[in-house]
Structure formats: C-alpha cells, structure tokens
Amino acid sequence: MAKPTTPQAIRGTQDIFGAEAEAFAHVVETFERVRKLYRFRRVEMPVFERTEVFSRSIGETTDVVSKEMYSFEDRGGESLTLRPEFTAGIARAYLTNGWQQHAPVKLATHGPLFRYERPQKGRYRQFHQLNAEIIGAGEPQADVEVLALADQLLKELGIAEGVTLQLNTLGDAASREAWRAALVEYFRDHAAALSEDSQDRLERNPLRILDSKDSRDRPFVADAPRIDDFLGGEAQDFFGKVCEGLKAASVEWQRAPSLVRGLDYYRHTAFEFVTDRLGAQGTVLGGGRYDGLVETLGGPHTPAVGWAAGIERLAMLVGEAPLDAPLLTVIPDEPEDESLANRIAALLRHAGVSADIAFRGSAKRRFEVARRNGSRARLVIRRQKSTEGIPSRLGHHVVVNEPDSFDPADSAYRNLILKVLSDHFDVIRQDRAAQGYWVDAVLKERT
C-alpha cells in the first residue's frame, strides 16, 4: 500500500508554537485585562455571516469584496463569508439583538479573521485581531475613550516606545466631500506626473493617493489640499475636543494629514498606531469613527467608533513574553517512585506551584530535560539510603535543589514547597538550605 501523503496547511495559515504562542497569549491576556479596566464588555461573535453583512457595508471598493473575501455557498445556496473584520458583524448583532437598548455600548472581542490575500510579513489569510468598539455614541469623548484604551494597551505590552499614534480627521460628510473634490481636481492637474498606480487611484479611490509609497507621488502629496481647509465649524470643534481629551488622558499623538480611510462611511477621527519595525506592514492598530456603517445594514443612524489591532504584529513587537512563574521539575529516581512523583506534583500544583514531571529516560536523562526546560528548581525523589542509618522502608528522601546557586530572595518559594510537603507528609529529617539545596528532607507517609 502506498504511504499516505501528508496534507499541507492552507496557504497563509499559521501553526503558532513555543515562544511565539506565549507572546500571542500574552497579548490577548493583556488586552482582556486592560479592556476590563475601561469597562468594555466582552462579546463573542460568529466567525461567518451572510455575505451581504460585509459586502453591503464595504460597498464600492470592489477589489475587497470580489477578490479578498473568503466566500462560499452553503448547502442551501446561501452565500456566506468568513469574517474579514469584526465591525460589520458587530453592527449586525447590534441590530438583530436589540443592543440599542444598551447604547451607548462599549464592546470588546478578539479572534480569527480571514482575508484572501497573498501572505507576507505580518499578513496572513487567517489572522487574529483584538477589537474594541463604542456603538451609539457620537460624542468626541467616545473617540478619546477608545484611543486611551489602545494607548494603555500598548504601554502595558511594553511596546509603546517604538510605536506612534498617527491621528487625522476626515471631517463630517460635507467637509469630507469638499476635500475629496478638491483633491481630485488637484491631482487631475498633475495626473501625467503621477505613478501609474496613482493615476488609476484617481478614478477609483483618490484619497488613497495620499498614502502612496511611490516616490514620484510624494512631492504632489506634500502640497495637496489639506482637510483642515475644508472642515466646517462643527467638524473643527469635534476634532478639537478629541485632541483636548487625548491631552487630558495623556495620550501622545502626531498629526497625520495624509491618513485616510478607504471606505465612505468613515467620519471625523481616523487613526493608526504605526511602527517602523515591521517592514511594509507597520500598522499595528488602526481605526476610526464610522458613523455611516449601521445605516448601510438597514439600521437607524448610529454613530460609532472603534479599532482593531493585529495580534500577530503585536506579538512580534512584544518579542519574548515575560517569564512564567518559576518552574519546578519533579524527578523520580526510580520507576517505583513515579506515582509518588505524580502525587507530590499534584500537591504542589494545587498550591499554585508550576510543576513538571520528568517521566522518561534514565535518571541522567531526566536531569538533562529538567535543565533544558528552564526549571528553576528540581525536586528529586529517591529511596532513603540505609547507610545513613534509616531503613529504606521508613520513607523517601526528597531533595529540592536549584541549578545555579541558592538565592535567599526566593525563600518564600522554598518555604511554600516545604509547607506543601510538611502538610501532607511527616518530615522526619529536614536540613533547610544545606549547601546547594533549598530543601533536603526525608518524608514518611503520615499514618
């Protein structure tokens, strides 16, 4: 019979393991902790929706809908799509579940998203995001709130140093439209000198010329009309209040007049936290105010603001996740002692000590494994030797030692281990902190 072939993983998916997986988990855990401080409520969302949930809200940018979504028909012929973002699904849930009664509602979630794209650094077909939204709040304070959450998250992840908040306003519908018209007119005058891509964008998505990477476009972008000249009084006032609030919350930012959003329903605040440490994919967290989205899904006018952040990108910046609690490895010297090893490990774990059991290979091998898995301490179980005058049936000799040198600062850790042992065994001899050891004791079953 032919040897079965191993199926390949799907392009753009990842199997995350080891340090990277720890960093990933650390990002999610930090988000969960911080989001509670800001009282964002956790929501769980379906991973797929009717295609129209996304296609209607995303609308005209045809590339995105037709080429970059994972869509398929179910058995009933219904077109479904794996969620390419959280926002549209949350807006749908807001409407279909009557969450309007909670408005304004602060929501947070995280999980996998899917986009049919060519993978590159920090970009995958199945990727993961953190997401925070405030729905039903048109006040600039809501913008400040989501930005303060984002800012604190990055600070607590310890990556705020290399990341800057780029902030812009797109104004309200009227100012945005006036600006757009001015941009089209301006770029049209220079069309011949623009890059091919930007000439194309002039028709499809003129705002995007502003963040073109082509050097030929740069000089024109620098002199392009600015949104500030088109902001109405209300829009100006709104942006002013956001800036004021950020200052009060001590969130630092930079004005980025070229920062835009591709979709039409965005209003006012647009922002990205950007780093130069991730190659071409430098946006680590991005979002803005999307006052028009809920209406495209048939709901009432509902102002909202939110952001999403790529977990993989954050994890890359975090690098090594902070060390876990110190690990102790329980090493039974002989196979007969393995069940005692299990028992002691269980007792330690119940007491909150992170413990591993070395259960395979020779005794030597077990020490080797303990050394390499980063154990802070090793608890060795062996039969008490009769040479010391105590018959072997009396008990087990237990040694806890530490690979390097004894560190008195860890006495609380040592005392905890000792307490667990003495709570469950008779300790008939104990030599605390003998040279090189934290604990050196003979245990006897309690009768």
Next chain:
RNA sequence: GCGAUCGUAGCUCAGUUGGUUAGAGCGCCGGUUUGUGGUACCGGAGGUCGGGGGUUCGAGACCCCUCGAUCGCCCCA
C-alpha cells in the same frame, strides 16, 4: 493578480567550474565517564537533495514546468 529571492537529515545550514557510497552542528536513541549528576567521550537511527520533465557518459548543482516558503507591489475593511 504581479515581482524578487529561496526549497539538501526533526532544526540551522555546508556541499568547490556538474564526477563515483550526500556532510557538519544541534536535537533524538543507546553506552562509557562524572561527587546528588549543567561534564567529556564513544556509538546509532534518520535524507527518493520539494515534485515532474529535459540537457549530459554523468545532475543536489545547468534548463523548463509545477508545488511550497519568504519578502515586496496592488489592496488594506
């Protein structure tokens, strides 16, 4: 969709202008040595050189196709 680079043991890689039985380090398995054991040494398993076709007396090395990876462009909700 487009472009560049790459694809040799589980991992990281070396393999001279194409030349006979394909190598190292780490890891894995076994053994010897070592004071409760972060040492050293010895041995072993493991590769259809991503896959297919071609050029050649001869291809891991050269050519074509294909699959995959990486990085970038487009796009970025």
